[in-house]
Amino acid sequence: IDLALLIVAANEGIMPQTREHLAILDLIGVKRGVVAITKKDLVDEEMLTLVRMEVEELIATTTIANSPIVPVSSITKEGIPELLSAIERQLDKTEPKKDTGRPRLPIDRIFTIAGSGTVVTGTLIDGSLDLGQEVEIAPSGLKSRIRGLQTHKSKEESAFPGSRVAANLVGINTTELERGNVITRPGWLKSTDLVTVNLKLISYLRRPLLHGAEVSFHTLAAETMAKVRLLEKEDINPGENAWAQFSLEKPLAIVKGDRYIIRSTMETLGGGGIIDAHAKRLKRFRPEIITNLQAREGGTAEEAIIALLETKQPLETGAIASQANMTREEATAAVDSLVSDGRLTPLGGGDHRLLMTSSGWQGLVNKAVAAIAEYHKRFPARAGMPAVELTTRLKLGNFVTLAVENLVKQGLIITESNQIHLPSHKVQISPVQQAKMDAFLKALSENPFSPPTDLIPEPDLLGILIEQGRVVKVxxxxxxxxxxYNEMLEKIIAQLKVKGKITLGETRDMFGTSRKYAQSVLEYLDHEKITKRIGDDRMLY
Known part of the structure; x- marks a missing residue:
């Protein structure tokens, strides 16, 4: 909203609804206004002066303080030119509309035009829409295309932020849409059912708002019921500010910086701004959480990014831009500065690199090193921890590869054959374990083609023998x-080259072993693509 026109009738003065409307303007952050005192022809100058003084006092502590106040009469037309001039002067002060490149058209009307189909209207914010553009309807995720655009009943090729827009949508029925849905470019705007906010309660209310209270939550053109979670106290008194979260009954498509209003069944209660549109449930009465929220609300771009990442990391630059409600250029510049200063740690490179706070990365490093060291202590005979186990322990998710690459790059870990170990780690074998390994190798040498199955050492020791190339598990x-194994392989290949094939029985007889061992060897050779099975015969692969 660029400008608010507040109407006060001279013969009635300030009414309860006047106070409520002014409170709403204050809560949603409208910065400019004009006050029209109407029906001046019905009162004398003394009464008009009194009403004017009441209005000045009323708006003095709001966002439209010091706005021009113009008495007018629609009967005599007195003051009308002055009112129009005041409106023009205030509109001339309007800043350019923010363009983040992420257009949003909150739908406030839905209807059908014969021959055209579904049309929606709303006020476009945060970016431009173009004729023919592919769009998505949030939060439903439906896809469409813009067949036509109008602004103030004029057909347009493009619509720009701040415009009232009517958009004709292709392939969408009016029954699939509802007031409060948002038209945007595909792929970025996600719905949410938990938001973190700053909350201000209207000063003239008669009772406090309690933690856990149910209210109706209004933002842009959307509305849903919500439950309030106060983060600092058990209740908030009229006129007070507080940090809070709202658990939304219906998911909404909103972003950081959007303004909202809450109401009871009878009256407007308060409102404020969205600080985190995709919040995690925050613990109450934690000073460090409040400090983080303050940085996200009023800090520099760099401070806001650090505060955002402290609650959810890692994130790509694009995700940082959308969740912090910055342009991509603003986010990129701030991220580059933070990386250069060592306050952010990048994982990977290019446009899709992931970013963590340096403290967050160091915390991950400490956990990783501690987990691997503990694994080495538990299993000294193993070469290292399976990579998948480290992923599970640290809950690394999809960024495990980048995290491990960064750990390797910093010389903190070594990866070999899907195993991870610390640079200082050396396999340690006890005398008892060595004796088991020696006994097993001796038994294999005594029965080379019918090896015993009851002396096989535990997996750690067997793994060492396999890594050393002393045994082959078939x-x-x-x-x-x-x-x-090499002797068997050599003889089998020799027969295949002479006869072209070999059977299971021939393999068994060749080595004087049982069917079980001969079959395991041939299946292993098939798996290694040395032989291939055709019917009951094996041939060279």
Missing amino acids: GEGIIFSTKA
């Missing part, structure tokens, strides 16, 4: 010495 519970 199947579950079937391990040959490397020497025996």
